[in-house]
Amino acid sequence: MSDCGIRLEGVACARGGRMLFEGLDLALEPGGGLLVTGPNGAGKSSLIRIVAGLLNASAGHVSVTGEKALLAVAAGLDPELPVGEALRFWAGLDGRRDAVADALEAVGLLHLTPVPVRMLSTGQRKRVGIARVVASGAPIWLLDEPANGLDHGAIGVLGGLIAAHRAAGGIAVVATHLPIRMQGAREILIGGGG
Numbered sequence: 001m002s003d004c005g006i007r008l009e010g011v012a013c014a015r016g017g018r019m020l021f022e023g024l025d026l027a028l029e030p031g032g033g034l035l036v037t038g039p040n041g042a043g044k045s046s047l048i049r050i051v052a053g054l055l056n057a058s059a060g061h062v063s064v065t066g067e068k069a070l071l072a073v074a075a076g077l078d079p080e081l082p083v084g085e086a087l088r089f090w091a092g093l094d095g096r097r098d099a100v101a102d103a104l105e106a107v108g109l110l111h112l113t114p115v116p117v118r119m120l121s122t123g124q125r126k127r128v129g130i131a132r133v134v135a136s137g138a139p140i141w142l143l144d145e146p147a148n149g150l151d152h153g154a155i156g157v158l159g160g161l162i163a164a165h166r167a168a169g170g171i172a173v174v175a176t177h178l179p180i181r182m183q184g185a186r187e188i189l190i191g192g193g194g
């Protein structure tokens with residue numbers, strides 16, 4: 001996996017006139033993991049969006065090296081397309097259309113390849129979103145609430161995919177209010193008095 005890294009120095013985030021967090025320092029290298037927890041509205045998604053380059057920090061310095069794949073709350077999948085086609089659209093942007101079948105297999109949904117996205121259950125939709133990240137081949141995974149809607153088994157599969165990604169030299173940043181196993185990951189609690 002290509003070289004990747006994330007470095008935050010003194011990062012602050014204010015939204016709607018309220019300081020969500022400040023003075024955040026962080027360095028992640030290949031194989032690194034970060035688990036971001038905290039109550040609703042604390043700023044977990046905001047931190048993910050700052051690392052993704054979609055939101056400016058209010059203060060501090062952000063440096064990210066390597067391609068990023070973002071799993072946001074909205075999966076960004078065309079509801080009218082069959083699952084396979086919806087994923088091939090995104091993977092095609094990275095020249096990785098051939099990676100889609102393996103990614104669907106990895107989340108246990110290869111059999112849903114021909115089914116339109118709009119017919120998926122909540123958990124299935126989330127798993128297809130995870131497959132999109134897997135298929136991207138990006139070294140940096142930014143996962144915002146990836147376990148929402150997943151059953152116990154699927155959360156275990158997600159944990160395994162994250163572990164394999166890190167073992168292959170990738171980086172995973174995961175914002176979650178549900179427990180996800182990430183061995184050796186740094187954990188930060190935003191808000192909640194932490």
Ligand SMILES: Nc1ncnc2c1ncn2[C@@H]1O[C@H](COP(=O)(O)OP(=O)(O)OP(=O)(O)O)[C@@H](O)[C@H]1O
Pocket residue numbers: 015016020038039040041042043044045046047177
């Ligand atoms: N575009 C915006 N303009 C102003 N405030 C915003 C905007 N987007 C989010 N906020 C506010 O920023 C705060 C942090 O939101 P964020 O989505 O980062 O929290 P979160 O920790 O991910 O929450 P949750 O667990 O509910 O997903 C919230 O108070 C939210 O209302």
